Amino acid sequence: MRIAVVGGTGTAGARVAALADEQGHDVVVLTRSAGVNLVTGEGLVDALDGVDVAIDASSPAPPDESMSRFDAVVRSGRNLADASVEAEVRRLVLLSIANIEKPEFDAFSYYVAKRDQEDAARDSGLEVSVVRSAQWFEFAERSSAVDYAEDRVTVQDWYVQPIAVTSVAEVLVREATRRKARDATVAGPEAVRLPELVRRLLRAQHDPRPVVTVDAPLPAFASGALLAPAGAEILGPGVGAWIADRTRAGAQPGAAE
Template identity: 40%
Template sequence: MRIAVAGGTGVAGRLVVEELRTRGHVPVVLSRGQGVDLLTGAGLDRALEGAEAVIDVSNVITMRKAVAVGFFDRAGRHLLDAARRAGVGHLVTLSIVGVDRVRTPYYDGKLRQEEIVRDGSVPWTILRATQFHEFAGQMLSSVAGPVAVVPTAKVQPVAVREVAQALADLVVEPARAMAPELAGPQVESLADMARRLMAAGRARRRPVLPVYFPGGMSRGGLLPTGQGPRGTQTFAEWLGQQTPGTPA
């Protein structure tokens, strides 16, 4: 199959492209480097010629609601419209477990993305996955100062590669609307994950201060609520494969 991957150069996107290629498909990377701009729609029609399906793992790094909602609204609309014009038979979109229960500016953007997919005319599947193993390191890198303030949150982290494999499985199946939530094999404390990253030399050492965060994160909002597929790689196994001294 010829399968387009929006965000195919990102953390998850690169592994999706690799997984599709390994399975004998023809991945088409939708990125600015390939002459495609999701925010303006430039290059999309040409890139989607002959594409049978699309996997959307596009992303923006921001904590500003206007930026998040603006990106996912424009990118989502342009991708959906171009997919419809190209006769794409299946749009698979990666989302986040708890996106409808935890209130953050970024999640507001992801919810807008989901709304656009649901309201569109292209057959669709949305896969909500839990946070990646990299989540604790990303949070630490965004917190400056001598103390790392970390939410008192429980998470069930999953390997990015296993998410990529799940997306590659779904895209060749009939559209199923909301797929069962994908999570990792174990529930972890986010603060404990941060401490373990520091102990392994994967983040700057400093005291970790767990703090209650409003909006649902500290009340278990990031955990799956029902049955669904579970990854196999634990956070400890992932951490053991990382190179000490390199930021997570």
């Protein structure tokens, strides 16, 4: 099977591409360096030529300050859906976020943009699988909610049920290669507050920096609205096992991959 991985050099996309390649699929990685621009649509149709399934694991960023993150995500989603139709891609698998349909998140523009991205895929006429994921464990290492400074780590008070990005990648490839398209929602086995997750990670790595907790941008992030919904597929590892794995691997929180 010829599989295109959109955002194939990112945190999730790189793992998806590697796993699909290990399984013997013909993998095409779509990136800006390869002449593909999701935000403008440049190069998309040509890059998707001959592709059976496209997996969108991208995290589109605006090209400059004249465009918002919201617009970048919305335009990218619509461009990919249109290009997939034109290139006669059979199926589109979209990585999305669990619980974004909840009205509590109407004021969070990124989640609203992800809703639009889902709609663009579903309205395209393609076979579509939307994989909604809870926040990743890796959210604790590098994200807009965690600020690593030399003398402290400032963490927003999110209440999450995190999942390892490797587990998410496995589900994305699974849904890309199954006979019939379907949606899936995935989360990890344990709920934890983000400051506590960061604190445990630092402690395991003998990092003495204190964790300073600040309010999340929306009350819903702290209230439990992000926890696994009914029917979600629960996948390991748990908190302790993931931290142990990251510590053995020598990962440095806050550092670029």
